Amino acid sequence: MIQLQKGVPLIDQHDENGYWGGKFGGNQIAESLNHPIEELENEFEKLRQDDTFIKERDYYFKNFIGAPTPFIKLENLTKYLGGAQIYCKLVSKATGGAHKAYNAVVHSLICRRLGKTYIGGDTGAGYAGKMLSMAAAKFNLKCKIFMGAKDIERQSINVFSMRSYGADIVPVNSGSQTLVDAVSECMRWWTSENEDSHMCVGSTVGPTIFVKICAWSTAQISREMKKQVIDEFGEVPKDMKLINCVGGGSSAAGFWNEWIDYDNVELIGVEAGGPEGSKKHAAPLTNDSPLGVLHGATQYVIQDNDGEIEETESISAGLDYPGVSPLHCFLKEAGRARYTSATDEEAIEAFQLVSKNEGFVSPSLEPSHAFAEAIKIAPTLSKDTIIVVDSCGDSAKDSKIIAERLGYKI
Amino acid sequence: MSSETLYKSFVNAEKKNRAALLTYTVGGDPNKSISLEIFREIAKSGVDIIECGLGHGANIGDGGAIQDSTYRALSGGIRTDDVFDIIKDFKDESEIDVIIMTYQNKIMSYGEEKFLEKCRESQVSGIICVDWPWPLNLKFSDKCKKNSITFIQLLCPTTNEERLNKILNDAHDVVYYISMLSTTGQKLKVSSNEIIERFQLIKKLSPEKKCIIGFGITADTINDFKKTDACVVGSALCREISNSINKELNPAINVGSMVRQLKDNLNS
Ligand SMILES: Cc1ncc(COP(=O)(O)O)c(C=O)c1O
Numbered sequence: 001m002i003q004l005q006k007g008v009p010l011i012d013q014h015d016e017n018g019y020w021g022g023k024f025g026g027n028q029i030a031e032s033l034n035h036p037i038e039e040l041e042n043e044f045e046k047l048r049q050d051d052t053f054i055k056e057r058d059y060y061f062k063n064f065i066g067a068p069t070p071f072i073k074l075e076n077l078t079k080y081l082g083g084a085q086i087y088c089k090l091v092s093k094a095t096g097g098a099h100k101a102y103n104a105v106v107h108s109l110i111c112r113r114l115g116k117t118y119i120g121g122d123t124g125a126g127y128a129g130k131m132l133s134m135a136a137a138k139f140n141l142k143c144k145i146f147m148g149a150k151d152i153e154r155q156s157i158n159v160f161s162m163r164s165y166g167a168d169i170v171p172v173n174s175g176s177q178t179l180v181d182a183v184s185e186c187m188r189w190w191t192s193e194n195e196d197s198h199m200c201v202g203s204t205v206g207p208t209i210f211v212k213i214c215a216w217s218t219a220q221i222s223r224e225m226k227k228q229v230i231d232e233f234g235e236v237p238k239d240m241k242l243i244n245c246v247g248g249g250s251s252a253a254g255f256w257n258e259w260i261d262y263d264n265v266e267l268i269g270v271e272a273g274g275p276e277g278s279k280k281h282a283a284p285l286t287n288d289s290p291l292g293v294l295h296g297a298t299q300y301v302i303q304d305n306d307g308e309i310e311e312t313e314s315i316s317a318g319l320d321y322p323g324v325s326p327l328h329c330f331l332k333e334a335g336r337a338r339y340t341s342a343t344d345e346e347a348i349e350a351f352q353l354v355s356k357n358e359g360f361v362s363p364s365l366e367p368s369h370a371f372a373e374a375i376k377i378a379p380t381l382s383k384d385t386i387i388v389v390d391s392c393g394d395s396a397k398d399s400k401i402i403a404e405r406l407g408y409k410i
Numbered sequence: 411m412s413s414e415t416l417y418k419s420f421v422n423a424e425k426k427n428r429a430a431l432l433t434y435t436v437g438g439d440p441n442k443s444i445s446l447e448i449f450r451e452i453a454k455s456g457v458d459i460i461e462c463g464l465g466h467g468a469n470i471g472d473g474g475a476i477q478d479s480t481y482r483a484l485s486g487g488i489r490t491d492d493v494f495d496i497i498k499d500f501k502d503e504s505e506i507d508v509i510i511m512t513y514q515n516k517i518m519s520y521g522e523e524k525f526l527e528k529c530r531e532s533q534v535s536g537i538i539c540v541d542w543p544w545p546l547n548l549k550f551s552d553k554c555k556k557n558s559i560t561f562i563q564l565l566c567p568t569t570n571e572e573r574l575n576k577i578l579n580d581a582h583d584v585v586y587y588i589s590m591l592s593t594t595g596q597k598l599k600v601s602s603n604e605i606i607e608r609f610q611l612i613k614k615l616s617p618e619k620k621c622i623i624g625f626g627i628t629a630d631t632i633n634d635f636k637k638t639d640a641c642v643v644g645s646a647l648c649r650e651i652s653n654s655i656n657k658e659l660n661p662a663i664n665v666g667s668m669v670r671q672l673k674d675n676l677n678s
Binding site for chain 1: 466467468469470471472473477481484489490513514515516517518519520540541542543544545546564565566567568569570573588591592593596
């Protein structure tokens with residue numbers, strides 16, 4: 001069995017070829033990307049140690065993204081479910097409405113340090129694209145966002161933001177026209193343009209360096225939450241469960257980062273189970289998908305027995321991805337985190353229940369999957385158990401989809 | 411002994427004082443029988459070595475033309491075994507060497523050993539894997555060698571000299587120089603001279619290795635490379651297949667004439 005190392009950041013627990021646990025991750029890329037990736041690796045390792053860079057990062061995290069985001073108790077939901085005490089890390093309060101802001105700011109800062117003037121990125125739910133265009137506008141970078149045609153249609157609210165921030169949106173019409181194709185097209189673009197341009201991968205996927213930068217950026221979530229937890233309870237609770245949705249896995253990686261070494265903290269990842277009764281899903285960890293190579297990294301990936309990536313289906317564009325971060329493959333294999341899935345229907349129900357009970361919390365469809373799991377397990381647990389759900393996105397972008405599902409017009 | 415015949419194909423071209431011509435088309439595009447017919451026409455038209463794409467949907471190294479070809483093959487139900495069938499049928503009647511060009515997940519999901527066994531059965535001479543860079547590919551390239559299959563290492567304009575040396579050191583007797591930073595099928599954005607300079611550097615570091623030049627080469631530019639070892643044309647042919655299909659013409663005939671044109675231009 002693969003073992004985690006204590007006291008070593010998760011992002012640094014890979015071998016010299018970039019593999020976590022000897023097999024997850026790596027740089028399975030075209031030779032043309034070897035040079036820019038090495039350049040980025042060197043720059044990132046340097047910047048991580050550079051106090052002025054850290055100060056700069058923290059300045060933008062605090063003043064522009066609004067760190068720390070609230071940590072609140074969901075009193076009504078707790079009472080309604082009658083069991084574990086439910087808390088919420090309201091990451092959706094980050095400027096722009098989701099955790100994608102951290103990665104976007106860090107990549108934009110790195111882009112400037114590299115002396116590059118153009119940045120490109122992929123997006124599914126549109127948050128990664130929205131945040132990258134937002135940061136690019138602030139930092140005077142030209143910005144290109146690759147987005148599946150299906151996602152452009154279903155996440156039009158975030159597309160509107162990207163346009164306002166002046167990004168050039170490239171619709172991707174190949175394959176399933178969702179996130180998987182957007183990432184492919186973005187990598188193709190970078191293969192051609194890497195001399196002047198920087199690429200931001202929108203989640204903890206892609207070649208190892210992108211996994212590292214993204215998780216290093218979202219780690220802000222657990223860094224600030226750890227203080228909030230200790231303020232609230234006076235110590236780390238004896239029995240705490242951290243529930244997060246997992247698409248690519250950037251939100252979960254950041255929410256869990258500071259807690260990996262705490263054995264009494266259970267980590268639960270919730271993937272997209274797709275429509276009830278359908279065979280299509282976007283849950284490679286839950287359903288033991290085979291190991292494969294996608295977007296430059298080895299990971300569990302939904303594929304047929306000929307190595308062709310299969311189409312996934314989820315009501316949530318952000319979770320609609322056939323692969324998953326090598327970090328989560330590693331955490332699963334090491335037995336450190338548990339992965340499960342919630343269906344489209346369960347996510348919608350969770351959205352309703354949370355919004356109605358709590359008012360201030362209105363999760364987008366991605367974190368609604370995490371809430372669905374909390375709702376399932378809370379009643380079976382004692383009041384000494386603390387559940388914290390990462391509400392990493394705001395429902396505004398999903399209003400059209402949810403309203404349609406619930407049968408009303410907006 | 412496939413890797414031997416592959417090397418000989420380069421030597422034969424060299425003896426005739428010309429660069430070898432390689433073509434790339436996607437195996438199974440637009441279907442099994444026409445794809446085989448295309449290989450036959452290409453063979454008749456003077457090609458030296460055939461590169462056969464084993465298409466992969468997540469083909470992050472490929473531009474539009476090859477994506478279209480791949481999509482046609484895959485959506486027509488072409489599987490890895492079908493591509494091996496096409497190659498085997500072709501090889502049963504031809505001496506021309508065939509190289510497979512593919513992505514790592516195709517090999518991994520098939521099983522490395524089984525993949526190589528199938529390569530031997532269908533008389534594949536070499537393998538190019540777009541997303542399996544040095545040094546991650548070393549174990550597999552050793553396995554290829556044990557099966558007399560040439561694993562073709564990739565080099566590009568930003569492969570620095572230290573890395574170039576290391577790769578060449580581990581490479582089998584054929585390597586591939588990616589002429590520019592791009593996916594397949596884009597317009598040549600560097601000058602032919604720059605490409606030839608890099609080619610000469612590779613030859614200086616490793617004189618006995620044969621070096622294929624690819625990416626962005628069309629009938630208009632191919633003549634610039636007549637003094638090199640070999641060039642490959644792919645997207646232009648895939649585009650021709652698409653055009654022929656759209657016009658309801660026979661793609662094999664049209665690809666064949668394009669290859670004759672390329673061959674003429676290369677040697678004129
Ligand atoms: C709000 C939200 N949550 C979660 C995700 C899934 O991505 P990840 O698993 O990387 O956090 C997305 C992706 O777009 C998102 O927008």
